[in-house]
Amino acid sequence: MIETDEHQLFRKTLRDLFAREIEPHVDEWEAARTFPAHDLFPKLAAVGLLGLEYDEAYGGMGADHSYTLIAGEEMGRISCGGVPMAMAVQMSMATPALARYGSEELKEQYLAPAIRGEVVTSIAVTEPDAGSDVAGIRTRAVRDGDEWVINGAKLYITNGTQADWLCLLARTSDDPGYHGMSLIVVPTAVPGVVVSRKLEKLGMWSSDTAELSFTDVRVPVSNTIGEVGRGFQQQMAQFQAERLITFYKQVGSIELALERTTAYLRERKAFGAPLLANQHLQFVLAELSARHDVLKHYARTTADAVLRGEDATRYATIGKLLGSRLQREVADCAVQFHGGMGYMDENWTSRYFRDTRLDSIGAGADEVMLRILARMDGYSVE
Ligand SMILES: Cc1cc2nc3c(=O)[nH]c(=O)nc-3n(C[C@H](O)[C@H](O)[C@H](O)COP(=O)(O)OP(=O)(O)OC[C@H]3O[C@@H](n4cnc5c(N)ncnc54)[C@H](O)[C@@H]3O)c2cc1C
Known part of the structure; x- marks a missing residue:
C-alpha cells in the first residue's frame, strides 16, 4: 500500500477533527464514564468516517480499505481508548454484516442513519455464559408469524446504554452449536429491551458498557440480516x-x-x-x-x-x-x-x-x- 497525497489529506482531516471535537472533552468524558455519542457521531459522519467502505447508495464513501487503515491509525492516537472503541463499534463491529448481507430495506432503514451518525449502534454477541465460545449463546428468537420473539441477555455491550439499535446474535432454531443462529437488527426502543446494568470497568472509562436483557421482544422477521440460520x-x-x-x-x-x-x-x-x-x-x-x-x-x-x-x-x-x-x-x-x-x-x-x-x-x-x-x-x- 502506498500512502498517497489523498491518504495524507484524509489523515490530516481526521487528526484535526479529533483534536477539535474529541481531545478537549476526553477528561470530562472519562470522568463521566460515558460520552455523548449522539452529539459526536454526526461530526464524524460529516467527513465520511462512519461509512468509509460502505456503498454510496446508503451514504457511504465507497472508499477502499486503505482508508480504514489510515482511520484506525489516527483513532489509535486519540488520548483515550474508550471513544475510539465506541467509534469502531459503529464503523466496523455492528454494521459490516448489515452492509454485506442485509436487504435493501434494512440497509435503508438502519445502515444509512448509522452512516450519517444519526443513530448509535451496538454489537450484541457476548452473554453471561458465552464469550470466547460464541457457539454457547442462549439468547433465543422464536418465530411467531412474521415476528421474532426474543428472550435472553447480553453482557459487556459497548455503547449499550445509548444504542438505538443492536446487531444481535440469537438462536433461531434448536440446532446445536454453530448451527441455527441468526443476526437480527433489534431497535432498543422496542418493549422488552432493558439496560439491566451499566458496568464499571478497569479502563475504557469514556465508553459505556452495559448488560442488556430481552423479555418477549418482538421484531419483524424481515429484520434478520441475510439468511436465517447463517448468523454464526x-x-x-x-x-x-x-x-x-x-x-x-x-x-x-x-x-x-x-x-x-x-x-x-x-x-x-x-x-x-x-x-x-x-x-x-x-x-x-x-x-x-x-x-x-x-x-x-x-x-x-x-x-x-x-x-x-x-x-x-x-x-x-x-x-x-x-x-x-x-x-x-x-x-x-x-x-x-x-x-x-x-x-x-x-x-x-x-x-x-x-x-x-x-x-x-x-x-x-x-x-x-x-x-x-x-x-x-x-x-x-x-
Ligand atoms: C470493555 C469490554 C467491551 C466489550 N464489548 C463488547 C461488545 O460490544 N459486544 C459483545 O458482544 N461483546 C463485548 N465484549 C465481550 C468480549 O468480546 C468478551 O469478553 C471476550 O470475547 C471474552 O469472552 P469472556 O469474557 O466470556 O471470556 P471467556 O470466554 O470466559 O474466557 C476467559 C479467558 O479464558 C481464556 N480462553 C478462552 N478461550 C480459550 C481457549 N480456547 N484456549 C485457551 N484459553 C482460552 C482467555 O484467556 C480468556 O480471556 C466486551 C468486553 C469488554 C471487557
Whole structure:
C-alpha cells in the first residue's frame, strides 16, 4: 500500500477533527464514564468516517480499505481508548454484516442513519455464559408469524446504554452449536429491551458498557440480516472487520506512546543527564520501535490483502494478537519510564495502561487468536 497525497489529506482531516471535537472533552468524558455519542457521531459522519467502505447508495464513501487503515491509525492516537472503541463499534463491529448481507430495506432503514451518525449502534454477541465460545449463546428468537420473539441477555455491550439499535446474535432454531443462529437488527426502543446494568470497568472509562436483557421482544422477521440460520458464519466474518480496526488502532497508539515516552525521557533529568542518556532505556525503546515498525508494515501487507480481495483471516488474527501484546508491553514501559509520574492519573500513561489491557481480551482473546492460528497452520489435532 502506498500512502498517497489523498491518504495524507484524509489523515490530516481526521487528526484535526479529533483534536477539535474529541481531545478537549476526553477528561470530562472519562470522568463521566460515558460520552455523548449522539452529539459526536454526526461530526464524524460529516467527513465520511462512519461509512468509509460502505456503498454510496446508503451514504457511504465507497472508499477502499486503505482508508480504514489510515482511520484506525489516527483513532489509535486519540488520548483515550474508550471513544475510539465506541467509534469502531459503529464503523466496523455492528454494521459490516448489515452492509454485506442485509436487504435493501434494512440497509435503508438502519445502515444509512448509522452512516450519517444519526443513530448509535451496538454489537450484541457476548452473554453471561458465552464469550470466547460464541457457539454457547442462549439468547433465543422464536418465530411467531412474521415476528421474532426474543428472550435472553447480553453482557459487556459497548455503547449499550445509548444504542438505538443492536446487531444481535440469537438462536433461531434448536440446532446445536454453530448451527441455527441468526443476526437480527433489534431497535432498543422496542418493549422488552432493558439496560439491566451499566458496568464499571478497569479502563475504557469514556465508553459505556452495559448488560442488556430481552423479555418477549418482538421484531419483524424481515429484520434478520441475510439468511436465517447463517448468523454464526456472518458474525465470524464481522469479527474480522473488528480485529482489523483494532489492529490498525494499535499501530497508531503504540507510535504515539513511544513518541511521548521518548520526549519525556529527553526532558527529565537524573544523575546529571537526561534519562534518555541511559543506554538501557535507549535499547528498550529501540527494540520496541523496531517491533512497532514490523507491525506497521504488517498492517500495510494486511490492508493490501484485503484490497486484493483475499481472505485476510490469518493477517487479521496475527495482527490483532501481536498488536495487543506489543501495546501492553509499550504501556508497561511507558508507566515504568515515567516513574512516579507514570503512575499518576494526571498523566496519560495510567489511562493508557488501563485501556490497552482490554485488547488481549476483547474482539477475541489472545488465546482465541492462537486457537485460530493453530488450526489454520496445522498445529491442531481437531
Ligand atoms: C470493555 C469490554 C467491551 C466489550 N464489548 C463488547 C461488545 O460490544 N459486544 C459483545 O458482544 N461483546 C463485548 N465484549 C465481550 C468480549 O468480546 C468478551 O469478553 C471476550 O470475547 C471474552 O469472552 P469472556 O469474557 O466470556 O471470556 P471467556 O470466554 O470466559 O474466557 C476467559 C479467558 O479464558 C481464556 N480462553 C478462552 N478461550 C480459550 C481457549 N480456547 N484456549 C485457551 N484459553 C482460552 C482467555 O484467556 C480468556 O480471556 C466486551 C468486553 C469488554 C471487557
